[in-house]
Amino acid sequence: MPQYTPPLRDLKFVMHELLEAVPRLQRLPRHADLDAATADAVLEEAGKFASEVLAPLNPVGDAQGCKLDPATHAVRTPDGFKDAYAAFVEGGWPSMICDPAFGGQGLPLLLNQCLFEMLNSANQAWTMYPGLSHGAYACLLTHGTPEQQALYLPHLVKGDWTGTMCLTEPQCGTDLGLLRTRAEPQADGSYRLTGQKIFISAGEHDLADNIVHLVLARLPDAPHGSKGISLFVVPKFIPKPGGGLGARNPITCGALEHKMGIHGNATCQMNLDGATGWLVGQPNKGLAAMFVMMNAARLGVGNQSLGLTEVAYQNAAAYAKERLQMRALSGPKAPDKPADPIIVHPDVRKMLLTARAYAEGGRALAMYCALLLDEEHGADDADAQRDAADLVALLTPIVKAFLTDNGWIATSQCLQVFGGHGYIREWGMEQFLRDARINLIYEGTNTVQALDLLGRKVLADNGAKLKKFGKLVAAFIDEEGVNEAMQEFVNPLADLGDKVTKLSTELGMKALANPDEVGAAATDYLRVCGHLVFAYFWARMAKIALAKLDSGDPFYAAKLATARFYFAKLLPETAGLIRSARSGVQPLMAMDEALF
Numbered sequence: 042m043p044q045y046t047p048p049l050r051d052l053k054f055v056m057h058e059l060l061e062a063v064p065r066l067q068r069l070p071r072h073a074d075l076d077a078a079t080a081d082a083v084l085e086e087a088g089k090f091a092s093e094v095l096a097p098l099n100p101v102g103d104a105q106g107c108k109l110d111p112a113t114h115a116v117r118t119p120d121g122f123k124d125a126y127a128a129f130v131e132g133g134w135p136s137m138i139c140d141p142a143f144g145g146q147g148l149p150l151l152l153n154q155c156l157f158e159m160l161n162s163a164n165q166a167w168t169m170y171p172g173l174s175h176g177a178y179a180c181l182l183t184h185g186t187p188e189q190q191a192l193y194l195p196h197l198v199k200g201d202w203t204g205t206m207c208l209t210e211p212q213c214g215t216d217l218g219l220l221r222t223r224a225e226p227q228a229d230g231s232y233r234l235t236g237q238k239i240f241i242s243a244g245e246h247d248l249a250d251n252i253v254h255l256v257l258a259r260l261p262d263a264p265h266g267s268k269g270i271s272l273f274v275v276p277k278f279i280p281k282p283g284g285g286l287g288a289r290n291p292i293t294c295g296a297l298e299h300k301m302g303i304h305g306n307a308t309c310q311m312n313l314d315g316a317t318g319w320l321v322g323q324p325n326k327g328l329a330a331m332f333v334m335m336n337a338a339r340l341g342v343g344n345q346s347l348g349l350t351e352v353a354y355q356n357a358a359a360y361a362k363e364r365l366q367m368r369a370l371s372g373p374k375a376p377d378k379p380a381d382p383i384i385v386h387p388d389v390r391k392m393l394l395t396a397r398a399y400a401e402g403g404r405a406l407a408m409y410c411a412l413l414l415d416e417e418h419g420a421d422d423a424d425a426q427r428d429a430a431d432l433v434a435l436l437t438p439i440v441k442a443f444l445t446d447n448g449w450i451a452t453s454q455c456l457q458v459f460g461g462h463g464y465i466r467e468w469g470m471e472q473f474l475r476d477a478r479i480n481l482i483y484e485g486t487n488t489v490q491a492l493d494l495l496g497r498k499v500l501a502d503n504g505a506k507l508k509k510f511g512k513l514v515a516a517f518i519d520e521e522g523v524n525e526a527m528q529e530f531v532n533p534l535a536d537l538g539d540k541v542t543k544l545s546t547e548l549g550m551k552a553l554a555n556p557d558e559v560g561a562a563a564t565d566y567l568r569v570c571g572h573l574v575f576a577y578f579w580a581r582m583a584k585i586a587l588a589k590l591d592s593g594d595p596f597y598a599a600k601l602a603t604a605r606f607y608f609a610k611l612l613p614e615t616a617g618l619i620r621s622a623r624s625g626v627q628p629l630m631a632m633d634e635a636l637f
């Protein structure tokens with residue numbers, strides 16, 4: 042069975058040394074009383090829950106999957122999932138970052154980011170149940186009426202109810218403008234919803250007393266397309282105004298999907314047969330309201346792959362130190378043994394360091410985004426809020442797509458370290474790879490993230506958000522420009538920054554002539570930007586490691602070696618990506634459709 046050790050040292054490094062997060066958070070009125078000891082204690086407890094309670098259930102969930110009783114529409118989760126969820130609620134974890142007005146503890150989102158990274162490492166399928174509740178909480182907190190908030194939020198905060206997001210239908214996935222579920226207004230102000238949703242994660246299960254579905258549907262007079270979509274809250278059991286649960290609402294699970302990975306999470310076909318719902322936000326503005334949940338979920342999906350990258354790395358590194366095969370090309374390294382451990386071989390190290398560099402770079406980026414979100418929601422100065430919001434908007438598609446692409450590469454490379462044993466179930470590596478695959482698809486495929494980044498976040502605002510990130514990079518380069526020891530990091534960072542600026546301008550010009558140029562370049566462009574962001578964080582981490590190299594803590598030597606690996610072996614892929622992005626649309630569209 043795979044092992045998992047919470048990466049507390051690196052989480053604390055990013056929090057305290059790289060981001061200097063506690064003093065930044067203390068400047069926000071709502072977190073003025075936070076101290077480093079509290080933050081560390083939360084990480085340690087979260088790590089225990091993830092490694093001791095959740096990790097042992099990961100292979101169980103994979104082997105058993107979820108079971109539907111067609112007669113009652115009830116879904117049973119794998120053995121142990123329900124008890125683990127009860128312990129999660131008992132521990133107060135669902136309420137950690139929620140508003141004290143609804144029973145929350147009001148701690149920073151940054152701590153939740155760390156909690157969920159560790160939960161995802163331990164058990165992605167289980168973690169999706171509480172993960173979706175947070176999105177539903179955030180959506181109702183922003184767009185719900187005071188009555189809806191009073192009815193639903195205390196339960197989502199406590200965790201005795203969970204949430205879902207119901208967008209997808211058989212004919213509508215990426216293109217939500219095609220959705221058909223209908224909502225008919227009723228005399229009492231509620232709506233009757235009829236239609237079918239598919240692929241709904243955590244749509245039905247036995248972990249919580251009630252499920253709060255957030256459903257996209259059309260009003261009878263709605264305009265066509267995405268401008269005619271409204272958002273509704275549709276509870277499994279209709280809450281009684283004074284407390285307690287009333288009637289079972291006809292929103293039921295008709296079937297469970299049989300799928301490649303995340304078997305422990307129920308992926309449900311949901312039938313709405315005249316289910317009662319209530320409008321959330323304005324009529325026909327449902328997509329904008331749902332975006333609160335979708336943006337949270339996009340960061341959450343990046344975090345899923347970050348978790349898998351870390352746990353896959355840990356297991357592959359341990360295996361590579363034990364497994365004996367062949368001698369090092371440069372002569373035996375373990376002459377007392379029949380062969381050397383495979384970690385002596387350069388290519389095995391390349392696979393391990395790839396995963397390590399992606400895990401640690403991804404952690405720095407994801408935690409930075411969470412801190413920005415804390416600043417966006419907690420700063421008392423409008424400019425600071427806007428700057429943070431702009432950076433989060435720019436970085437969200439990068440977190441979603443770059444971290445999940447990297448997670449797929451890393452889990453595959455870590456499986457490869459095990460040779461044939463990686464392909465065999467008992468080692469757990471093939472589960473990490475299978476679980477990681479969905480992360481490139483849901484919450485908007487990675488292609489959709491790339492179109493969002495290049496089309497909306499960069500070209501549509503004339504590069505303003507990109508320039509905000511560019512200013513951070515430029516300030517760091519200015520600061521370190523005279524530091525000889527940092528040239529190996531600063532020079533390639535500066536070079537890539539210039540290339541991204543030029544590439545963005547070139548693609549903007551081409552897009553004016555032919556909008557398909559955006560679609561042709563977007564996925565390469567996102568990966569180049571992902572590397573720019575990683576190079577910035579890796580350079581900053583290298584600076585800290587260089588300064589503390591003589592501290593006697595081997596952590597800094599490992600950090601510096603990983604930074605050097607990243608710049609030498611991973612960053613150079615940007616040269617090929619830029620060439621490919623610049624080659625334009627012609628090679629893609631030249632072939633006649635009939636010839637495919």
Ligand SMILES: Cc1cc2nc3c(=O)[nH]c(=O)nc-3n(C[C@H](O)[C@H](O)[C@H](O)COP(=O)(O)OP(=O)(O)OC[C@H]3O[C@@H](n4cnc5c(N)ncnc54)[C@H](O)[C@@H]3O)c2cc1C
Nearest residue numbers: 206207208209213214215240241242308483484485486488
């Ligand atoms: C396990 C699982 C869990 C899920 N959980 C949920 C959930 O909880 N709630 C929910 O609502 N949905 C959920 N989904 C649905 C998921 O979000 C969709 O599958 C996803 O958005 C893609 O939609 P689609 O499958 O219809 O693919 P399509 O939209 O048909 O896309 C097919 C391909 O075409 C590409 N494509 C489409 N449009 C464009 C374009 N304009 N430019 C370039 N390429 C394009 C896509 O990138 C993709 O590669 C889940 C799916 C799965 C498999």
